[in-house]
Amino acid sequence: MTAALETRSLVKRFGGLAACNDVSLTLEQGARHALIGPNGAGKTTLVNLLTGVLEPTSGSVVLAGEDITRLSVHARVRRGMVRTFQITQLFNGLTPLASLALAVSAQRGASAGGWRRLGDDPDVARECDSLLARFGLVDVMDQPVAALAYGKRRLLEIATALACRPRVLLLDEPVAGVPEGDRQEIFETIGALPTDVSVLLIEHDMDLVFNFAKTVTVLVNGAVFAEGEVGAIAADPRVKAVYLGEGEGEDDASRPAHG
């Protein structure tokens, strides 16, 4: 079976610095894969390479067998490569409903038609209903996005991504900055993502990583440092060392870590 998403020897250099150094990742269909690593490990660079914000120095990105390395951001989204943002990116002038209806219409290619009204298509409205209900946004669907509480904004962020009908969903730190009380709702929502969507989770919160992910890649200094089943990674002393801040590179990290 073709992998949902694959990177082949992806390299991105900023001057002399390799922010992404020969990264080859494979995301199987329906994967629940986490990408972790200390600050500055190159997680953000990798996300930008995957989504098309940055062009790689060399290497390629392959989505369901199609090379998308040179495609623009929006063309990748149309093919099912969808992301959420670590810092919430929403349309503050619209309502949650209008945001979702726009995303759904865009995915159906209806957004180019200037003559129909947004929501004239009953299928679009139905899909919005289902998304709003699933993310607990029905009560606030007509409020301006700018007025939403932070937890609701995070949920809308994920709902907007799902409205794009992703095949591969990149969740960039979905609980970053979310207060304790609202986290559970987001954990549950992420846990309930459709199984045909392959998910790559970029996260600092180890609870979420170990509860959600089945496989983990650890990125250090722009390169793959360790990869495997979530249990094996959790038990790996080298990974612990990196996370305890003792290991700055591969040499240090090979030392055994304390608890």
Next chain:
Amino acid sequence: MSGAGPSSSPAARSLARYARWRAWELALFAVLPLSWLLLPTHSLLVNEIAIVALFAVSLDLILGYAGIVSLGHAAFFGFGAYAAALFAKEMNADPLLGLAVAVGASALLGAASSVLILRGSDLTRLMVTLGVASILYELANQLDGLTGGADGLQGVVMGPLVTPFGRFAFDLSGRVACAYSLTVLGLSLLLARRLVHSPFGISLQALRDNRLRAESIGLSVRLRLAAVYTIAAAFAGAAGALLAQTSGFASLDVFDFHRSAEVLLVLVIGGTGYLYGGVFGAIVFKLLHDLISAWTPQYWNFWLGLFLVVLVLVGRDRFVRPWTWLRSGR
């Protein structure tokens, strides 16, 4: 939860409500024919207001909806004016045909120059739009064999308006001109209204709010900016054509910087981003202009400036609700 029909879908109901006709919108559309019927002695003024309103509505499409700042929107207004005047003089005196030609020509210019506004910051766009208008001004000045240069394009004689209701020749009191401009304004507003409530129109607001997010839901931002710039250029060209056709004249003034600045003022007075700001702004601006210059012709700019400063500082919402003035600030 959602049942069978669209009426049982909360999202469908809400989305329909977003695009619903408001009472004040209907009232505004009713004002267009009423102003023609009730103000027969002010036809020339109403005609002017309608033209400025259409021009400002076209600026609102790019500024209020898509967030493209421009200090050179007169480029399209002027291009439409010269296109209509030249077409009438050299080819065919039919006003509707001329209007169509002017709209087409301005749209082409808009499409061609849209590549200049796709990238860059607001400041870049201000300079680029200003530059394009200046270039056209100078071209119209230099190509005097075609445009009449600094003297303007004189001796434009328009044929009668041929409509299903009969043939109407433009008259000196401006009755026909006024009805013509109001009709074009009304139809343009209907068209623009449909546009801004469509997924395309909503996507413009989305990319204005957050360009990165707009791309991340699969929208081509560049394509949309180019499209709305072209459409706005077409509307501005229509406004320019109306001016040239109803005055029988096109001069360098249509490309002048003060035109671009004035239409921005009109739009700011009326408010951006809800489509009708240009209409309200044009009414207020032209009436103020008439009132103040009748009262004190030399100091019109002083009073306009004072009005703008007060309007912007007090805020439009508060300004149009005088009963809130005495209450505390927040």
